[in-house]
Amino acid sequence: MPLSIFTPLFLSLTLAACSQGRETSLPTAPEAGSGYRPGLTASAATRQMAAAANPLAAEAGREILRQGGSAIDAAIAMQAVLTLVEPQSSGIGGGAFLLYWDGRKVQAYDGRETAPAGATERLFLHPDGSPMAFEEARIGGRSVGVPGVLRALELAHRDHGKLAWQVLFEPAIRLAREGFPLSPRLHNQLLHDPFLKQSPGMAALYLDAQGQVKPVGTRLRNPELADTLALIAREGAGALYRSDLAQAIASAVQESPNPGSLSLQDLAGYRARTRTPLCTDYQRWRVCGMPPPAGGITVAQTLGILQALEARDPAWALAPLRPVPTALPAGQEPRPEAVHLIAEAERLAYADRAQYVADPELVPVNVKGLLDPGYLASRA
Secondary structure: OOHHHOOOEEEEEEOOOOOOOOOOOOOOOOOOOOOOOOOOOOOOOOOOOOOOOOHHHHHHHHHHHHOOOOHHHHHHHHHHHHHHHOOOOOOOOOEEEEEEEOOOOEEEEEEOOEOOOOOOOOOOEOOOOOEOOHHHHHOOOOOOOEOOHHHHHHHHHHHHOOOOHHHHHHHHHHHHHHOEEOOHHHHHHHHOOOOHHHOHHHHHHHEOOOOOEOOOOOEEOOHHHHHHHHHHHHHOOOHHHHOHHHHHHHHHHHOOOOOOOOOHHHHHOOOOEEEOOEEEEEOOEEEEEOOOOOOHHHHHHHHHHHHHHHHHOHHHOOHHHOOOOOOOOOOOOOOHHHHHHHHHHHHHHHHHHHHHOOOOOOOOOOHHHHOOHHHHHHHO
16 A cells, blocks of 8 residues: 555665674674764654655655555665665665555565575684684675565565556666765765775775765765666566676675675575564554564564563653654653663563574574563563
């Protein structure tokens, strides 16, 4: 159903794979933090709304909605633009989890990356069996998985799309050819990327003649990405998985200084999946998320732990969690006790995720046990 009648769409995109070796210090975060900004104002709409991490992507979503597109159509257009304007976070070379609610039922689409067939348990180990450092394992082709974004979007579009697939890529192709301003967020990410200069393609796009990151607002053009998106628009998602483009991707991974095993067979064999959403109750709300291998179970556990705390002591009820009709006044921050309790509940839930949650195609996940109220009360 179209967003014009309040169809909410939640799109979670994941990009990085990492090893879990023992280190003496925490690894560098995959992205530099953007910081907390108080005084944000709420937005409301009566017909349609599109939200994205970059205003150019949000505008692409609105453009598609105004053409009569569905929520899925808008999501595809926004994803294509995000590939261009925030490639460090969400691109067609990564994976995706997508939830779709049409006002009656929730559907889940799993487009998470999968490991190449050549990956083994020794992938992130040195020849002597010692674990690689985080960056040593992450940078280069070694940690690259089989991308799933386009296959998941293709599957969802087949179920819920209204506009032609080709139309949905027009905003991104136009921006890639005509140029877009370098955003403060992307600029900040580039400043914190110590490996940028090791990639000639990225350096040519984002660095000036002196080897410095181009300033905020610089007009960037990416004609090669425009050509790639135009190919995908014409030929469908399969262009990324079975064409000369697929061969180029596999070759880049295998020939990198830190090579991986991603092959044409891996790409051709990828399939996105539909899954049963994971829904739980919190206070008066029904909260639905992605089931394993995604983190919906972690959100559900967090809410269950908080609910157990509230049942034990009503004074712990976290009022800032409840929706308010207007934005917080400028400068007002969330209650510290609420932040503390939420953070600690999330730590416990994420510890369970690391220990018990994996790809359900390969590892049984005891969802019922992990969400059992008695177990969550013990964790609380």
